Amino acid sequence: MSKKNDTRDDQMTVGVFFKNTGHHIASWLHPKAQPDAGINLQHYIDCAQKCEKAGLDFIFFADSVAVRDTPRELLSQVSQFTAYFEPITLLSALSMATERLGLVCTATTSFSEPYNIARMYASLDHISKGRIGWNVVTSGLGDVEAQNYGLTTHYEHDERYDRAQEFVECVLGLLDSWEDDAFLYDREASRFFDPEKLHELNHDGKFFKSRGPLNVPRSPQGHPVIFQAGSSNAGRESAARFAEGVFTGYLTPESSADHYKDVKSRMKKYGRTPDQMRILPGCTIFCGTTEAEAKEKEEYLASLINPDVGVQYIATMTGIDLEGCSPDDELPDRESVRASEGTRDNIIAQARQEKMTIRQLYMRLAGSHGKMTMRGTPSQIADQMQDWFSNYSCDGFIFQPSYMPGDLDDIVELVVPELQNRGLFAEESNGTTLREHLGLERPANRYAAAT
Ligand SMILES: Cc1cc2nc3c(=O)[nH]c(=O)nc-3n(C[C@H](O)[C@H](O)[C@H](O)COP(=O)(O)O)c2cc1C
Numbered sequence: 001m002s003k004k005n006d007t008r009d010d011q012m013t014v015g016v017f018f019k020n021t022g023h024h025i026a027s028w029l030h031p032k033a034q035p036d037a038g039i040n041l042q043h044y045i046d047c048a049q050k051c052e053k054a055g056l057d058f059i060f061f062a063d064s065v066a067v068r069d070t071p072r073e074l075l076s077q078v079s080q081f082t083a084y085f086e087p088i089t090l091l092s093a094l095s096m097a098t099e100r101l102g103l104v105c106t107a108t109t110s111f112s113e114p115y116n117i118a119r120m121y122a123s124l125d126h127i128s129k130g131r132i133g134w135n136v137v138t139s140g141l142g143d144v145e146a147q148n149y150g151l152t153t154h155y156e157h158d159e160r161y162d163r164a165q166e167f168v169e170c171v172l173g174l175l176d177s178w179e180d181d182a183f184l185y186d187r188e189a190s191r192f193f194d195p196e197k198l199h200e201l202n203h204d205g206k207f208f209k210s211r212g213p214l215n216v217p218r219s220p221q222g223h224p225v226i227f228q229a230g231s232s233n234a235g236r237e238s239a240a241r242f243a244e245g246v247f248t249g250y251l252t253p254e255s256s257a258d259h260y261k262d263v264k265s266r267m268k269k270y271g272r273t274p275d276q277m278r279i280l281p282g283c284t285i286f287c288g289t290t291e292a293e294a295k296e297k298e299e300y301l302a303s304l305i306n307p308d309v310g311v312q313y314i315a316t317m318t319g320i321d322l323e324g325c326s327p328d329d330e331l332p333d334r335e336s337v338r339a340s341e342g343t344r345d346n347i348i349a350q351a352r353q354e355k356m357t358i359r360q361l362y363m364r365l366a367g368s369h370g371k372m373t374m375r376g377t378p379s380q381i382a383d384q385m386q387d388w389f390s391n392y393s394c395d396g397f398i399f400q401p402s403y404m405p406g407d408l409d410d411i412v413e414l415v416v417p418e419l420q421n422r423g424l425f426a427e428e429s430n431g432t433t434l435r436e437h438l439g440l441e442r443p444a445n446r447y448a449a450a451t
Contacts, residue, residue, distance in 0.1 A: 012389055012425045013245075013278045013396030013438050015058040015102070016051055016411065018044070021079045022403030023284060024367045025313055026304035028079035032406035038084030045097040047405050054412035055420070055427050057437040058102025058133065059094075060227075060247075060398060061087040065111055066144040074312040088120050095128035102434035104133030104227060104245075109167035110160055111139060111149040114203070115210050117167075118174035121224045122216040130220030130433035133245060135227040136238075138164050161234035166205045168226065168242050173201040175223040177213030179448045199447050221435050222443040231259060231342060239277070240266035244440050246279045247398055249343055249371040256281055256393035278395040278438050281388070284368035284402055286375045287410045294375050297410075301402055302363040310362035317365065318348055327359035343370040367402045378418040386424060396425075 020038035021028040028035050034043045051059050068081040075081060087105035094103055103124075107117050117134070125132040138160035139145045146154040155163065182197035201212035228235065228243035239246050240263055250256035256279075264274040288294035305313075307327040315322040319338025320331065331351040338344055347370050351361050367373060374381045388394050399415075401407040419425040429437040 011423075012385070012419065013057050013280060014416065014419070014425050015060055015104070015280065015396075015398045016056060016408065017060045017062065017247075017282060017398050017400045018047065018404070019062070019080055019400070020084050020404070022407060023080075023369065023400045024301050024402040025078050025080075025309065025362075026301055026306075026366065027403035029304040030301060030403045030406065033403045034405065035079065037404060038079070038082075041085075041090075041093055043405070044085075044090065044094060047408055048094050048098050048101060050405070050408060050412050052098050052101040054416045055425075055429070056101065056412070056416065057396075057429065058104050058131075058434055060104040060133075060135065061090065061106065062135070063087050063106035063108070063137075064141050064145060065108060065139065066141055066148050068141060069144040070316055071312060074309055074316070077306060077309045078313075088124060091124055091132065092127060095124065095131065098131075100131070100429070100432050100437075102131050102133060102225075102437050103128055104135055104225070104434070106135040106137050108137050108139040108145070109164040110155060111145060112167075113210075114167050114170035114208055115174060115212075115214070118171045118214050119216055121171075122175055122214060122219045125219035125221055125224050126216070130435070132219075132221070133225035133227050133434055135229060135245075135247070136164060136168055136243070137229060157232070158234050161230070161232075161238050163207045165238055165241060166207050168238075170201070170203045170205065170208050170210055172223055172242070173203055173446075174210060174212050174214040175218065176446045177201065178218045179445045180218050180222075183217055197447075218445060221433050222445070225434050225438065225440060236263050236266060239263050240272070241270045244277055245438065246277060248279065248281045248394075250281050250393075251346060251370075251372050253388045253391055253393040256388065257391060260392055260394060276440065278440075280396050280398045281394050282368070282371045282400050283385075283397045284371065284373045284400045285381055285407075285411065285415060286367070286373065286402070287378060287381055287414050289377065289414070291376050291380070294377065297407075298367070298375065302366060305362060305366055307359065310366070311358055313366065314358050314362050317370065318344060318351075320348070322358065325358060327362075328357050330355055330357055331361065346370060368400060371400070378414040381415050382418040382422060382424070385419065386422065389424065 021033045027033050037043045091103045121134050143153045179197035183193045184191045203210045225244045227245040228239045229247040260279050286294045286298040311322050319336035320334050374384045399411050420427050
């Protein structure tokens with residue numbers, strides 16, 4: 001494959017987005033899924049080790065800090081939204097069961113303090129020997145999350161991002177409290193550390209105050225790899241400023257390429273270059289050794305969806321009141337109560353344009369939640385991924401297994417080897433840290449750099 005510019009390696013970054021039983025709303029009903037996956041450490045260890053063995057760059061855990069405010073009737077019939085491990089705790093355990101796999105998880109800037117986050121991620125980066133990434137989010141579930149933290153309503157959209165930017169700035173400052181060679185452990189000279197190499201941050205901003213220094217030494221990667229997942233204007237600006245990995249949810253290579261160009265071009269004003277960021281769309285696959293087998297897998301999972309759950313799911317995804325609608329009705333011409341946003345708008349437009357019934361809509365969406373789905377044989381799926389990658393629609397992908405562990409097996413046994421055979425994805429990374437897997441440089445300590 002030709003390189004169109006010299007800012008990018010010609011190999012993809014590939015990760016897997018772990019969700020307890022899988023991303024599909026009927027995933028836990030699949031006989032090959034693990035129903036109690038959310039709190040089953042052995043399940044996660046087995047799945048993480050499969051990813052490591054296949055040579056994948058990292059696994060990722062999303063997070064919310066509330067049980068969704070979704071009607072209980074729907075909540076009680078799906079597995080993903082109610083009970084699962086807090087991910088930083090989980091990554092600590094997984095870091096002991098793996099050796100080179102990158103480990104990424106979400107922490108919110110809306111309901112945490114920078115000092116707590118800096119301390120936990122720095123500790124994790126030490127424990128894992130440099131394999132940690134932090135997905136910075138502002139929390140997307142709405143007021144239910146705020147209400148677990150003494151507030152009535154969530155902050156306004158753009159204020160969330162203003163807080164997020166200051167939060168990250170403060171965390172990165174705290175993570176630089178100690179220069180890399182600050183600790184001497186010199187018994188003879190009675191010097192545990194060099195006092196010249198310890199720095200107080202004294203952050204005093206609009207939203208946060210933190211004196212520092214952090215009581216954890218500088219971590220193996222300098223700081224954990226920073227990820228981000230918002231695509232609004234404010235989200236893109238935050239990504240350009242600090243993100244080293246960006247998760248997206250685009251449906252077509254064209255829309256993804258527009259986002260890719262836009263976000264990377266915004267980096268310059270922050271003194272950054274495009275090769276300092278990997279953009280990774282989420283991707284659900286239905287893969288079989290034949291097209292018919294792939295189709296059968298998708299249809300089987302869809303057949304497990306209880307129609308009442310399917311209707312409520314579409315009501316939640318679109319914000320349209322579907323009271324009194326049957327699964328065989330088209331999406332009614334009613335107003336959405338949800339604010340306009342990329343995924344919601346795409347779903348409504350697609351349903352109206354194709355005159356889809358609610359059943360057709362939930363069968364199509366239930367695996368990827370309105371994000372991209374690739375279907376077919378390993379070769380057909382690799383063709384599509386190659387097309388996205390070579391046209392600069394992305395720097396790689398984050399797979400979203402429809403159910404775990406079964407669909408994860410298809411990813412690591414069918415699709416990943418096909419990408420490796422084509423030379424699109426390395427069989428083994430040269431390094432051992434997440435930064436090295438992603439081809440990202442280790443950041444210099446700001447104080448050491450200044451002297
Ligand atoms: C792959 C992916 C993973 C995400 N993970 C989380 C998460 O763990 N927690 C969360 O609150 N939001 C998560 N989000 C949502 C985003 O952080 C963001 O709130 C959403 O995309 C809307 O952002 P925008 O308002 O900038 O468009 C994720 C989004 C994507 C595409």
